[in-house]
Amino acid sequence: MALKQIALLFACFAIVAAENPYRFFNWNITYGTIYPLGVPQQFPGPDIYSVTNDNIIVNVFNSLDEPFLIHWNGVQNRRNSYEDGVYGTTCPIPPGKNFTYILQMKDQIGSFFYFPSLAFHKSAGGFGSIKILSRPLIPVPFDPPTDDFSLLIGDWYKSNHTALKKILDNGKKLPFPDGILINGRGPNVTSFTIQQGKTYRLRICNVGLQNSLNFRIQGHKMKVVEVEGTHTMQISYSSLDIHLGQCMSVLVTGDQPPQDYYVVVSTRFTTPVLTTTGFLRYANSNKKASGPLPGGPTTQIDWSLNQARSIRTNLTASGPRPNPQGSYHYGMIPTVRTIRLASSAGQVNGKQRYAINSVSFVPADTPLKVADFFQISGVFRVGSISYTPSGGGIFLDTSVMGVDYRTFIEIVFENSEDIKEYRGAEYDTRQWTEASRNQYNLRDAVSRSTVQVYPKSWSAIYIALDNVGMWNLRSEYWARQYLGQQFYLRVYTTSTSLRDEYPIPKNALLCGRAKGRHTRPF
Ligand SMILES: *[C@@H]1O[C@H](CO)[C@@H](O)[C@H](O)[C@H]1NC(C)=O
Ligand SMILES: *[C@@H]1O[C@H](CO)[C@@H](O)[C@H](O)[C@H]1NC(C)=O
Numbered sequence: 235m236a237l238k239q240i241a242l243l244f245a246c247f248a249i250v251a252a253e254n255p256y257r258f259f260n261w262n263i264t265y266g267t268i269y270p271l272g273v274p275q276q277f278p279g280p281d282i283y284s285v286t287n288d289n290i291i292v293n294v295f296n297s298l299d300e301p302f303l304i305h306w307n308g309v310q311n312r313r314n315s316y317e318d319g320v321y322g323t324t325c326p327i328p329p330g331k332n333f334t335y336i337l338q339m340k341d342q343i344g345s346f347f348y349f350p351s352l353a354f355h356k357s358a359g360g361f362g363s364i365k366i367l368s369r370p371l372i373p374v375p376f377d378p379p380t381d382d383f384s385l386l387i388g389d390w391y392k393s394n395h396t397a398l399k400k401i402l403d404n405g406k407k408l409p410f411p412d413g414i415l416i417n418g419r420g421p422n423v424t425s426f427t428i429q430q431g432k433t434y435r436l437r438i439c440n441v442g443l444q445n446s447l448n449f450r451i452q453g454h455k456m457k458v459v460e461v462e463g464t465h466t467m468q469i470s471y472s473s474l475d476i477h478l479g480q481c482m483s484v485l486v487t488g489d490q491p492p493q494d495y496y497v498v499v500s501t502r503f504t505t506p507v508l509t510t511t512g513f514l515r516y517a518n519s520n521k522k523a524s525g526p527l528p529g530g531p532t533t534q535i536d537w538s539l540n541q542a543r544s545i546r547t548n549l550t551a552s553g554p555r556p557n558p559q560g561s562y563h564y565g566m567i568p569t570v571r572t573i574r575l576a577s578s579a580g581q582v583n584g585k586q587r588y589a590i591n592s593v594s595f596v597p598a599d600t601p602l603k604v605a606d607f608f609q610i611s612g613v614f615r616v617g618s619i620s621y622t623p624s625g626g627g628i629f630l631d632t633s634v635m636g637v638d639y640r641t642f643i644e645i646v647f648e649n650s651e652d653i654k655e656y657r658g659a660e661y662d663t664r665q666w667t668e669a670s671r672n673q674y675n676l677r678d679a680v681s682r683s684t685v686q687v688y689p690k691s692w693s694a695i696y697i698a699l700d701n702v703g704m705w706n707l708r709s710e711y712w713a714r715q716y717l718g719q720q721f722y723l724r725v726y727t728t729s730t731s732l733r734d735e736y737p738i739p740k741n742a743l744l745c746g747r748a749k750g751r752h753t754r755p756f
């Protein structure tokens with residue numbers, strides 16, 4: 235039986251001028267029918283392959299019958315939150331219209347992905363891998379791999395995005411997913427081929443909606459070398475937990491007898507456990523994969539927590555710049571503020587909602603960043619979410635938290651949120667207290683864009699607020715995000731200098747109360 239799913243398909247072409255750091259993409263977003271158990275289609279979307287500081291110009295034509303936006307998960311969009319592609323910063327592209335995103339991979343390296351951010355489009359695909367390579371003269375702490383594969387893994391529903399959205403809009407929770415896809419395909423479809431004796435880079439991202447996943451390859455070790463832009467201490471693992479929204483790069487060497495091997499992905503912390511398979515093939519293989527599937531971790535949180543703690547920054551390796559990553563002593567910078575964010579779930583007006591510090595986010599009629607630029611009052615209120623849990627019941631508001639540019643802050647997540655940039659200090663399963671700081675890793679924690687918070691646990695991070703703008707901080711559990719578990723962090727300065735923030739782009743679409751305004755002159 236072919237399972238039918240509506241997907242977002244991309245038509246794409248890129249023009250890359252050799253000595254010019256501009257890469258152009260033209261994408262046409264349409265519905266297409268994919269058959270995850272059969273016929274391959276162009277799904278997921280194309281890779282964005284780039285080098286540090288490249289300008290990426292993506293002209294997106296929306297051929298759907300609904301507004302559409304793409305979010306660039308992990309791309310910092312420095313000084314330019316207008317290009318972030320979430321509804322709090324960017325007006326949706328109306329059906330039949332187009333918008334050109336102008337991104338710069340400024341001072342970034344690593345593995346990320348993009349996905350559709352509005353409605354429940356994420357469940358219909360439309361995501362793709364973003365690879366940012368180091369500039370030619372910057373040393374990379376491993377030999378260039380023979381090839382560089384993207385593996386986008388995620389849980390998946392047979393129901394289409396409108397049906398799923400309807401469940402949520404009716405105030406219900408989503409059911410358990412129906413399966414796991416690897417690069418948009420069902421079991422035993424995805425395979426990648428390697429040569430004996432050669433080493434390959436696999437960039438694995440969890441693009442799913444609900445579940446942490448475990449990834450493993452029969453008979454092969456995976457050496458973790460990078461997570462979301464940090465070069466890590468290179469340690470080999472037999473299996474890896476990859477949480478929602480997270481990406482990591484591993485090196486895999488063809489050091490086994492030439493045959494096919496299973497690639498296995500399974501859900502974590504769930505009953506039942508969903509499992510899917512793909513294949514690692516040796517080019518000279520004539521033997522099919524056989525034997526039992528390699529098993530995943532059997533213990534729950536502790537195993538995962540210990541693995542997370544073992545993934546550390548290689549302090550002597552270069553990042554996007556030639557200086558070693560360890561020259562930034564984050565543990566010695568005083569913090570000006572501690573923000574404690576508690577997650578909660580409950581009903582409001584008989585409908586399921588999720589909240590952070592009791593506030594369940596509701597979108598405004600105008601993107602917050604756009605309203606801020608045109609100084610349109612009454613769209614949002616800075617301070618509509620408190621810095622620490624209030625303990626009260628859940629209520630609805632357009633929550634925006636104000637923080638000052640160029641300050642250094644601590645955030646403790648008390649119970650899975652995504653933020654722009656952070657350095658993870660510690661994860662724990664107990665209650666957070668001030669004394670918990672004694673166990674922080676103040677030396678070589680990894681800097682990444684999504685942090686996991688285990689059940690009944692806390693995770694603590696530090697952030698340098700060096701990027702002026704309006705940034706979406708949200709749960710990566712997509713239904714929770716949709717039902718309010720998100721807010722915007724407004725990183726503010728009184729400066730109007732272009733060195734601190736770019737003005738609204740000339741081609742910005744204007745909607746809501748900003749309709750009819752002019753992006754120039756100023
Ligand atoms: C996008 O694709 C649709 C369906 O194939 C087509 O009708 C439309 O003309 C395309 N638009 C652009 C801008 O290429
Ligand atoms: C839409 O695409 C055209 C080129 O086809 C481009 O000139 C225009 O700037 C795009 N519109 C926006 C809002 O980016």
Ligand SMILES: *[C@@H]1O[C@H](CO)[C@@H](O)[C@H](O)[C@H]1NC(C)=O
Binds near residue numbers: 375467548549550552
């Ligand atoms: C850390 O990076 C340095 C510099 O590139 C490299 O020589 C070293 O092997 C790396 N160490 C580990 C454990 O990955």
Ligand SMILES: *[C@@H]1O[C@H](CO)[C@@H](O)[C@H](O)[C@H]1NC(C)=O
Binds near residue numbers: 395396397
């Ligand atoms: C989505 O599924 C619903 C019910 O299963 C169906 O009525 C609807 O036509 C589908 N929508 C699309 C765009 O395929």
Ligand SMILES: *[C@@H]1O[C@H](CO)[C@@H](O)[C@H](O)[C@H]1NC(C)=O
Binds near residue numbers: 422511
């Ligand atoms: C995938 O292949 C394995 C091994 O050949 C087999 O056991 C499994 O049933 C297959 N899965 C599906 C859904 O066809």
